[in-house]
Amino acid sequence: MGKVFHLVKKELKQVMRDPNMLRVIFIVPMIQLLVLGYAITTDIKNLNILICDFDRSEISRDLVDRFSHTEYFTLKEYAASHGNIESYLFRGKVVLALVIPENFGKDLETLKQPEVQVLLDGQNSNTSAVALGYANRIFLQFMQDTLEKKIARSPYLARSVHFIEPVTRTWYNPELKSVYYMIPGIISILLTIITMLLTSLAIVKEREIGTLEQLMVTPITSGQIIAGKTIPFACLGFIEMSVAMTFGVLWFKIPIVGSLPLLVFLAATFILATLGLGIFISTLVNTQQQALFMSWSFLVTFILLSGFFYPIENMPEWVKTITLFNPLRYFIEILRELFLKGAGINVLWPELASLLTIGVSIFILATLRFHKRNT
Amino acid sequence: MSDKAIQVTGLKKRYDSTSALSSVTFSVEKGEMFGLIGPDGAGKTTLIRILTSLLDPDEGTCRLLGISVHEDPKSIRKIIGYMPQRFSLYPDLTVGENLRFFADLFRVPRKERLKKTEELLEFSRLEPFVKRRAGALSGGMKQKLALSCALIHTPEILVLDEPTTGVDPVSRREFWSILKSLKKSGVSILITTPYMDEAERCDRIALIHHGEILAMGTARSVIDQFSGSIFSVSGPDLLGLSRWFKRQLRSDQVRILGDRVQLNLFSSTEKNVSDLVKDAKASGQVIDAFGRENPELEDTFITLIAEREKRNDQTISS
CATH class of the missing domain: 3.40.1710.10 (abc type-2 transporter like domain)
Known part of the structure; x- marks a missing residue:
């Protein structure tokens, strides 16, 4: 455990030393929330x-x-x-x-x-x-x-002649504000970027500058390296999520009805999948550019197939099947249910089960590939 | 047990269709400085990567202090210090932080770490730069920092892959004096270098080419294996002279060295040199001086490579 601690410490030191990184982590999400919160709206008027x-x-x-x-x-x-x-x-x-x-x-x-x-x-x-x-x-x-x-x-x-008079009441989001619907989606996308992209970049960077090889000749296991590479970005992910949520609550007045500890727990299972993907991507590529491009492709696919913009119900059957493997789909669902309806584990367990299955399998697969490639 | 520091037996490694190492066998005694000398692409780095457990060989075994690299890589990593060819430390961490990081990974106890850090900073003369980021160091300082990081856990065997390639002559000399004092303290050192002058500083060397050891022993004994002879001729038109001799001999036997043309004659092809010189004069070349020279390591190496290639050509053509 001691070695992992030193790896994490080193990683955080490197992140904090990079002024661009801090901007990416704290300022960019606020701008994104602000711009996207207003721009991405399905409320069509005028x-x-x-x-x-x-x-x-x-x-x-x-x-x-x-x-x-x-x-x-x-x-x-x-x-x-x-x-x-x-x-x-x-x-x-x-x-x-x-x-x-x-x-x-x-x-x-x-x-x-x-x-x-x-x-x-x-x-x-x-x-x-x-x-x-x-x-x-x-x-x-x-x-x-x-x-x-x-x-x-x-x-x-x-x-x-008789008429039917429909009496409609919209629950959970009575004003049908699309921003309530969008913010959870944006938060989950930000979380994906931090965990998947930064993890893969951090690993590939070490490979590029040769330090990964230097690490491999120290008495450190590939498991410890993976822990040292994922824990810092998981922490950053949680910090980023808190920043974005605080902003959403204070600025857009999003109600968060559900339980926060449950949210943190569910986010952790989601992060397991995205961190695993980050490691997986790092084993497929050689340069940071390739890692960036590949993470980006994954991200776009995830967003398009998540129900964020286009309802999954409208997709053809075979595409629906693909979305079952998309962790973002479940997490956006979880965030919306939890924020607006205050849904508990009794409602969200199918999403949790899917996320855990995806996360654990990807993580195992990625760790095996990482181990094979680097030893 | 009188284990050798490094014992390599019958090491083979292929990358797809090209053979990187073909049956390499050698050993390094404890406290010895052993040099692997060879041109780029000779297989030096492959050999080092196998020794440091970064790569698995196809065949053969490596033992460091009696421990098999393949079977127990974890123990191996504790006893070796490895300095790769490329600078591979964290450029965004300072000199002190890099040292500290590697000390922590090797779990060097605090007291020992402080003492060792002070010692390493002193002999590498990096002390004034402790707070400087590694990326901002000069080439020579970077190499000294890399060496210090490789030494932080007091390894018994130090493995250096071309540590002085691309380093200025002053830093090179300084680097070698550090290595010398390390050797004195009992560390076994395996070093690779493409520079022949550095080879002569090693206790023993192995000349490696196309994954094969061509000669091994002390620099002196390797030179003594040289079977040909070296002559030099000088005259007003060195270019013309070299062109003329190249027509008579193989082109890799003739070199212009500053003020003279050097002729490298293998025993097998040796003609009477004075006849050759006479022929040259007869065909209008002006020759002022002509004499025998002492062979150097480089000559031996070039000759050995040329002979090996000639033999290979023959086996292909026959």
């Missing part, structure tokens, strides 16, 4: 739209008002003819264009089925899907109101 109303009736004006008096849409242009619509969509000035045909109001009164045209800029499929969702909601409300007006005029209809 989408620019264009409305072209050929009808100009009382009814069509009602519909136009409903589109323009909502925080979701901003009426950018009130066009008089078809001609302009395409250029607006093409230049990306508006996301959605609504075209109300002539006789729209009259047709609705006479129980014909009038059609309105909704044109969408599909370039950003995410945004246009959300815009379409908003539009459909407005149409639905509009139709319901129109119907209710008719019912009011005809007692006969009132007896045969």
